[in-house]
Amino acid sequence: MLSQRARYALRALIYMNGRGEPVSTAEIAREVPVPRKFLEQILLQLKAHRMVESRRGREGGYRLGRSGAEISFADVIRVVDGPLALAPCASRTAYRPCESCSDVETCPIRPALIKARDATAAILERTTLEDGDSKSFVQTSLTNPIV
Template sequence: MLSQKAKYALRALLMLAELPEDDLVMIADIAERENVPRKFLEAILVDLRKRGLLDSRRGKNGGYRLARPAAAISFGEVIRIVDGPLAPLPCASRSSFRPCEDCTDAETCSVRWLMQRVRDATADILDNCSLEDGLKHRRATGTLPGEETAAATA
């Protein structure tokens, strides 16, 4: 199951993907627009910066922006950074394999076999959907967050 932390990370990254490459956005602005607790968002953005998804600058004109084009950041990459492996069981994980305590033979376990298929299907979808794809979906299905306010005041 996707954690709330991963959902917040994806929402923040999608917001940053909407902006021109050089625009920096302050944490407070992201938190307000995406309805994310600021302290929680700060920790998420620091992790994403450390992992190379974000650039940041301190100071009055500082903020965050994507470190790579939105097309080069997949949902799968973000979820792995925030939540860890995609496998539903540790025995089905490629990067964090750990046999189940009650399993007598991981190689012949039918539950593991099925969970590996689930992992592969999940990874295929998430790794082949970029922030740019998510942004295209947002645009195709309605206004972007914040646009409804601008339209109402125009």
């Protein structure tokens, strides 16, 4: 399940997309909206992964570390929440056998989890911050949901 932290991170980054100048945490917190202290923690995490840059001072704030077209939803979620997979045995980025599984090769659940991971990753990896900032993308997503 997508955490509230990841939702806030995505919304904050989408808000910053297309803005060349740094945006203050107060403005982002007000417009997204998100609790300011929580936002500051999220932005520091994103900064550590170079998704955002910060500038100090009166004209300071945060801006994207690279183009919104280069940052996928999957990138953000992996930074904030960790792997996209529902279980560690289905993860590509943080694989490990499940504690309760005696043999991953014969596990009856793992193939379905891998399919779910692949389908989720396919959508999230090709959806960028730029897409999220597009009114046509939002409208299409609402009227034609993927089932």
